[in-house]
Every structure is written in C-alpha cells, then in structure tokens.
C-alpha cells in the first residue's frame with residue numbers, strides 16, 4: 254500500500270506562484286538559445302568588495318570559527334552593528350539587548366511572526382510587498398490585512414483608512430522604505446505618523462530597511478529608529494546583502510526594542526545556530542569600511558538608473574526616477590495586464606521583467622525592472638523595447 258503524503262495546510266494554502274508563467278517562458282527561451290536580458294531578479298551583479306572577501310578567507314582558516322556560533326551573534330558583530338547605526342543614523346543601540354544577527358534578513362522577517370503572532374491575530378501588510386511578510390503571518394496562523402500602495406498615496410500605506418476595529422485587533426504592521434518593489438521612499442513625517450498609530454493601537458512596527466544604503470543624488474534614507482518613540486514599538490530589519498553585494502553570504506541584523514529583539518532571539522535559538530563566525534568577521538570588516546566600499550556601487554547604480562529611466566521614457570513608458578533601491582517601477586502601457594506586458598517583453602524583446610501583481614494585486618498595472626545588469630546591456634534594453642508593439 255502506498256503511503257499517502259499530504260503536505261501541511263500552510264504549504265498547500267500558499268498563494269499561487271504568479272511568476273510561474275514567466276519562469277516557464279524564460280526556460281523555453283533559454284532552451285531556444287535566446288540572448289535574454291534578465292531584469293527580473295533583485296540580486297547585485299557587482300561582486301562583494303575584495304577587502305571583505307579577503308577577511309573571510311583569513312577568518313575561515315581559524316579553527317575557532319569552525320565550531321557552532323552562538324545564536325544571537327558574536328558580541329563583536331553586534332558591537333559593529335551598533336557602531337554602524339551610531340555613525341550612519343545617529344542611533345544608539347545596546348549590542349547585548351538591542352542587536353541580533355540574522356541568517357540574512359529574510360530569515361528574521363519570516364521568524365518574526367513565530368515570535369509575536371498567535372493564530373487568528375491580524376497583521377497589517379502593505380501590498381505590493383516583499384512576499385515574506387504575508388507568508389510569515391500565514392505560516393503562523395495569523396491573518397493578513399493588506400494596505401494598498403498606490404500612486405495616489407505615493408506608495409505609502411494610508412493609515413487613516415484602516416478601520417478602528419481592525420487597527421485595535423492588529424498585532425503587527427510591516428513597512429519597508431526605501432521600498433521593494435515600488436522604489437518609493439518615506440520621509441520623517443510618515444514614520445512619525447506610523448509611531449503615533451502604533452502607540453495609539455498597541456501595534457508592533459516591523460521596518461524592513463534593506464535598501465537604506467542604495468540611494469542616489471546624495472539622498473540618505475533614514476532609519477525608522479531615528480524617529481522619537483520608535484524604540485517603544487519597533488524592530489528594524491537590515492542586511493548586508495544589498496549594501497555590500499553580499500546576498501549569497503546570508504547575514505543581516507534585527508535591531509530595536511529589546512523585548513522584540515529577545516522574542517525573535519528566542520525563536521531563533523530554537524531553530525537555528527547562528528551565522529558562520531567567519532562570515533560575521535567579514536561582515537564586521539564591511540560595516541567598518543562602510544561608505545568607502547558602498548559609494549562605488551551607488552555610483553554604478555545611479556548611472557544605470559539614468560540610462561534605463563531615460564531610455565524607458567524615450568520609448569514611451571512611464572516611471573518615476575527612483576531616489577533609492579535598484580528597482581524601477583514602470584507603468585504598463587495600453588491597457589495591458591502586468592503579466593501580458595511582461596510576457597510581451599520576454600517574447601518580443603528577450604527582456605525579463607517581473608509583473609507587479611506578483612507582489613500583490615495593487616501592483617497590477619506595473620512591472621518591476623532591476624538595475625542589476627551592466628550599462629551596455631541596459632542601453633540594449635531600450636533598443637529592444639523599441640521594437641515591441643504596445
């Protein structure tokens with residue numbers, strides 16, 4: 254008799270994977286030998302700075318680093334995070350109680366709900382968004398209440414439209430600025446309104462700050478913790494991935510309210526054993542070097558942004574000029590659906606774009622393009638799109 258293998262409800266109830274159709278067409282095109290330009294994935298093509306790689310090599314050869322790390326992270330790593338927050342944002346953190354290492358911020362984001370969301374609890378989630386926020390909620394039996402991000406509200410959730418009973422029931426709120434996928438940024442007045450809302454309704458604020466260092470024209474995005482009162486209500490997720498081109502290394506951090514940090518640490522100490530210490534040593538070096546190694550990447554992305562945005566406008570597509578992130582959020586032309594336009598770009602131009610609704614229904618009407626290919630290829634993108642009929 255065959256064993257019946259039935260997956261848990263939390264897996265079978267995952268929303269349909271909206272990128273499946275694009276993935277299928279992409280594989281077909283690659284099999285036909287099409288020269289694809291992939292503006293789909295948000296993963297830096299620029300290598301990790303050499304000084305950081307050298308530090309890893311040195312640290313990897315030390316036997317002390319071959320043993321289990323301690324789950325919250327080396328005190329030296331947490332101190333380096335605190336130092337970086339101090340000099341970058343003017344935010345003082347206690348490394349022992351207010352800083353936690355993560356195996357990439359995705360891991361911490363996913364585990365946050367395990368620490369604070371009980372079955373049936375409501376979590377306020379922007380839409381479109383990084384998909385891990387709502388998945389974390391549903392894996393832990395919570396319910397997502399989506400806050401649409403639209404052009405009209407400058408891609409900032411409109412807290413005033415949240416019904417009072419929903420706000421009172423809400424346990425947690427996710428925000429993410431500079432934003433993936435819309436490339437929107439938030440100013441201090443918005444963050445201050447979020448703090449006020451959180452204090453009024455007793456809601457935990459989780460700010461995903463993955464892109465604060467990828468910003469242009471001298472703009473320096475702020476940490477949520479810079480806002481008065483934020484530490485009472487919030488935890489901020491940050492990462493070395495985008496800042497230092499270290500997506501494959503898996504290291505990030507959660508900082509902020511000590512109760513929130515310790516709750517997350519409790520979950521983590523039960524399910525993981527921390528980040529390879531050699532990676533933590535390399536991360537300390539990256540944080541210490543800071544802008545010295547980030548600035549060259551910023552320049553590269555800014556130049557690419559200018560090439561892509563001006564090219565897109567030339568071929569009649571509409572987008573804002575991003576002030577931060579390596580994404581461009583492009584309006585879909587001619588009454589097409591996001592998925593139809595993405596399919597057209599793939600079939601007729603060999604350009605891979607992500608349909609905006611894949612990040613949530615309010616993303617319908619947009620595609621997301623990334624700046625993670627070099628300038629010559631980006632110039633070619635607009636030449637190719639010129640030939641597409643829309």
Ligand SMILES: *Cc1c(COP(=O)(O)O)cnc(C)c1O
Pocket residue numbers: 295356357358359360383429433461463491492493494495500503504505
């Ligand atoms: C890339 C990304 C992350 C996660 O990055 P890690 O590599 O897991 O640190 C988190 N949030 C957003 C919005 C991202 O785009």
